[in-house]
Amino acid sequence: MQVTINVNGEDRSADVEARHLLVRFLRDDLGLTGTHWGCDTSNCGTCVVLMDGEPVKSCTVLAAMAAGHEVRTVEGLEGPDGLDPVQQGFIEKHGLQCGFCTPGMMMTARALLDRNPDPSEDEIREAISGQLCRCTGYLNIVRAVQWAAQHPAEAEQAPAQTAGSAA
Amino acid sequence: MQVPAAFEYRRASSVEDALALLESLGEEARVVAGGHSLLPMMKLRLARPEYLIDINDLSDLDYLRVEGGELRVGALTRHRSLLESELVFRHFPIFHDAERVIADPPVRNRGTIGGSLCQADPSEDLSAVCAALRAALVVRGRNGTRVIPMAEFYRGPYETEVGPAEMLVEIRLPLVANAGSAYEKVERKAGDWAVAASGAAVALEGGRITQAGIALAALGAATVNSVRAEQALLGREPTEEAFAAAGRSAAEDCDPVTDGRGSAEYKRHLADELTRRALRRAADRAAVAALAAGAAGEDG
Ligand SMILES: Cc1cc2nc3c(=O)[nH]c(=O)nc-3n(C[C@H](O)[C@H](O)[C@H](O)COP(=O)(O)OP(=O)(O)OC[C@H]3O[C@@H](n4cnc5c(N)ncnc54)[C@H](O)[C@@H]3O)c2cc1C
Numbered sequence: 001m002q003v004t005i006n007v008n009g010e011d012r013s014a015d016v017e018a019r020h021l022l023v024r025f026l027r028d029d030l031g032l033t034g035t036h037w038g039c040d041t042s043n044c045g046t047c048v049v050l051m052d053g054e055p056v057k058s059c060t061v062l063a064a065m066a067a068g069h070e071v072r073t074v075e076g077l078e079g080p081d082g083l084d085p086v087q088q089g090f091i092e093k094h095g096l097q098c099g100f101c102t103p104g105m106m107m108t109a110r111a112l113l114d115r116n117p118d119p120s121e122d123e124i125r126e127a128i129s130g131q132l133c134r135c136t137g138y139l140n141i142v143r144a145v146q147w148a149a150q151h152p153a154e155a156e157q158a159p160a161q162t163a164g165s166a167a
Numbered sequence: 168m169q170v171p172a173a174f175e176y177r178r179a180s181s182v183e184d185a186l187a188l189l190e191s192l193g194e195e196a197r198v199v200a201g202g203h204s205l206l207p208m209m210k211l212r213l214a215r216p217e218y219l220i221d222i223n224d225l226s227d228l229d230y231l232r233v234e235g236g237e238l239r240v241g242a243l244t245r246h247r248s249l250l251e252s253e254l255v256f257r258h259f260p261i262f263h264d265a266e267r268v269i270a271d272p273p274v275r276n277r278g279t280i281g282g283s284l285c286q287a288d289p290s291e292d293l294s295a296v297c298a299a300l301r302a303a304l305v306v307r308g309r310n311g312t313r314v315i316p317m318a319e320f321y322r323g324p325y326e327t328e329v330g331p332a333e334m335l336v337e338i339r340l341p342l343v344a345n346a347g348s349a350y351e352k353v354e355r356k357a358g359d360w361a362v363a364a365s366g367a368a369v370a371l372e373g374g375r376i377t378q379a380g381i382a383l384a385a386l387g388a389a390t391v392n393s394v395r396a397e398q399a400l401l402g403r404e405p406t407e408e409a410f411a412a413a414g415r416s417a418a419e420d421c422d423p424v425t426d427g428r429g430s431a432e433y434k435r436h437l438a439d440e441l442t443r444r445a446l447r448r449a450a451d452r453a454a455v456a457a458l459a460a461g462a463a464g465e466d467g
Pocket residue numbers: 041042043197198199200201202203204205206207242243268269270271274277278279280281282283285286290291292293329333334335336358359360361
C-alpha cells in the first residue's frame with residue numbers, strides 16, 4: 001500500500017506492506033537512520049519520534065497508522081540557524097556516551113520544552129522515564145535538557161522571557 | 168526484527184463504518200486503537216488478525232464529559248488525557264493515581280481506555296479502576312447498543328463480552344456524593360506492569376461507609392471486585408480496623424500465581440496491604456469531599 005507521511009515538514013511516500021512499522025519506514029525507506037531501533041518491544045524508547053508533536057515509540061506504530069500525520073525525527077531538529085538548543089545542550093553537558101539512546105532522548109526533550117519551557121528536574125525525569133540509557137546514569141541527560149531550557153532558540157523565546165542569554 | 172504476520176489495513180472513518188467493516192470482514196478482523204497491546208502481540212504472533220481496522224480517526228470517541236449523573240469517557244480517550252484531566256481528577260482521583268504509573272509517557276500518548284479494557288489483561292490497571300468505580304460499559308453493534316456492568320464484562324483473561332462485530336464506545340462512571348477513591352500499585356521498575364495493585368472507592372454518609380468498591384489487578388485470572396472486602400466495610404466507620412478487615416478479605420479471596428514478578432505469597436501480602444492503603448486514602452478524600460459539600464450547602 002502507498003503510505004504518505006509528513007516527515008520533518010516534507011511529504012514522503014513509499015509503497016509498503018501494511019505490517020511495516022514506522023521505525024522501518026523512517027530507517028529503511030527514507031534512509032533516516034538517526035532514529036534508532038533497539039528492543040523492538042516498546043520498552044527501551046530509543047525509537048521515539050514525535051507524531052503530531054508528541055513522543056511515540058515508532059516500533060509500535062504502523063507506518064499506515066502514521067499516514068497523514070506529522071512526524072519529526074532527530075534529523076529535523078537542526079534548523080537554518082544551527083543546532084537545536086537540545087542538541088547543543090547534549091554537547092555542552094556531555095549528555096551522551098555511546099549515543100544509542102540519544103535521538104529518542106532529544107526528541108522527548110524537544111516535546112517537553114515545547115509544552116513546558118521551564119521544567120523542573122522531576123518533570124524532566126518523568127518525561128524521559130520511558131527511555132533507557134545504559135551509559136550516562138541519566139544525570140547528564142537531565143543537565144543537557146536543563147541547559148536547553150536555559151538557552152531557548154531566539155525564535156522560541158516568549159517576549160517576557162529573558163532567561164536565555166542571562167544564564 | 169519482530170514483524171507481525173501479514174494482514175490488510177483499513178482505516179475506519181466513523182463508528183458506523185468500523186462496525187460495517189467488522190461485520191463484512193468477519194471474525195478475523197480486529198480493531199486497533201493505540202496498538203500498544205495488540206501490535207506487540209502481533210509481533211510475537213500471539214495474535215494474527217487478517218484485517219486491522221484502525222479507529223484512530225474516530226475523534227468523536229475521544230471525550231470526557233459529565234452527563235446524566237455520570238462521567239462519560241469515550242473509548243478512544245488516551246491514557247494521557249485521563250492523567251491530565253482536571254475534571255477526571257476532581258471526581259475520580261483514582262484515575263490520576265493509576266495513570267501516573269501506567270507504562271510511560273510515550274505509551275500513554277497512544278494507549279486508550281477502550282483498548283485497555285478490551286485487552287482484558289488481568290494486570291491492566293484501568294480494569295481495576297473501572298471495577299472499583301462500578302463502571303458501566305457501552306458496547307455498540309450494527310443492531311444497537313448494550314450497556315454492560317463492569318462486573319459482567321470479563322469472561323476470563325483476555326476475553327470480554329464484546330462480540331466480534333461490536334465495539335466498546337463509552338465508559339460510564341456514576342458520580343457519587345461524598346465519595347473518594349485511590350489506587351495503590353507496586354511495580355518492579357518505573358513503567359512496569361503491576362506486581363499487584365488495589366483500587367478502592369468509598370462513599371460516606373453521617374460518618375459511615377455507605378458504598379464501597381474494591382478491585383485488584385494482577386491478583387487473579389481476571390479483574391473482579393473483592394465482594395467480601397466491600398461487604399466488610401458497609402455500615403462501618405472508616406477506621407483502621409475496618410480497613411484491616413477489608414484487606415484481609417481481599418487477600419483471602421484473591422488468586423495470585425508465582426511468576427517473575429513475585430511469589431504468590433508475597434502478592435497475597437500486597438493484596439492486604441495495598442487494599443488498606445488505598446482505603447485510607449480513599450476515605451480521606453471522601454471526608455474532604457463531604458466537608459466541601461457541607462460547606463457549600465451552608466453557603467447556599
Ligand atoms: C511498555 C508497555 C508498558 C505497559 N504498562 C502498562 C501498565 O503498567 N499498566 C497497564 O494497565 N497497561 C500497561 N500497558 C498497556 C497499555 O496501557 C496499552 O495501551 C493498553 O493495554 C491497550 O490500549 P491500546 O489502545 O493500545 O489498545 P490496542 O492494542 O489497540 O487494542 C487492545 C485490544 O483491544 C481491542 N480494542 C481496542 N479498542 C477497542 C474498542 N473500542 N472496542 C473493541 N475492542 C477494542 C483491540 O482489538 C485489541 O484486541 C503497557 C504497554 C506497553 C507497551
